[in-house]
């Protein structure tokens with residue numbers, strides 16, 4: 135059997151710092167998109183923002199996590215997931231018309247659900263399940279997130295931004311293909327092959343693509359700050375937010391590639 139198949143254990147403090155900042159911003163984005171006659175929900179989004187903000191301060195000051203703090207994080211994140219699910223349900227049932235895409239709410243709900251799982255297990259993938267499938271699942275998760283970022287930004291651009299829209303549509307096709315391929319490889323890993331060099335090649339090949347998207351987001355953020363782009367983006371912070379998530383994907387991708395090497399065979 136191949137060697138070096140790790141359990142994906144990670145630095146939970148770093149992981150929590152990253153995601154709690156992200157979730158704080160989710161609460162802000164929801165608040166900005168809610169209709170002004172729903173003061174109850176706006177207040178709820180604001181208190182979640184305040185709670186997550188305070189938690190972020192605690193995490194920044196800490197050197198390590200203890201089980202009490204982990205429980206506290208899990209409780210706040212669970213509340214946020216419940217709130218996102220409730221907002222999404224209202225949208226699906228047309229009980230409320232918000233300036234928020236339902237897919238965006240589903241997207242940020244998925245991000246929180248995944249982090250909660252990582253927090254519970256202390257690992258990027260489910261301990262006990264077949265590692266190869268879990269590694270490819272990580273790629274599927276992130277590629278779907280990246281493709282949706284492209285969709286959200288594209289939809290928020292002013293229709294007069296024709297060149298930018300075309301650039302986004304071009305990169306979207308490549309992410310679409312990458313996501314489909316990742317799903318193919320994931321189902322092919324079901325019979326549990328001992329070696330899967332194709333999966334390693336795939337993980338290597340998507341890195342420049344993710345990097346390209348990451349740079350595009352960083353550039354769009356700068357241009358928004360300089361007021362050089364016309365859009366319906368509620369805050370330039372949204373672009374910085376999705377850029378940070380692309381950097382996080384690149385980080386997780388490095389870990390996945392390392393682990394996938396354990397499934398590589400020298401010919």
Ligand SMILES: [Fe+2]
Nearest residue numbers: 156242245379
């Ligand atoms: Fe996010």
Ligand SMILES: [Fe+2]
Nearest residue numbers: 241245279379
């Ligand atoms: Fe995201």
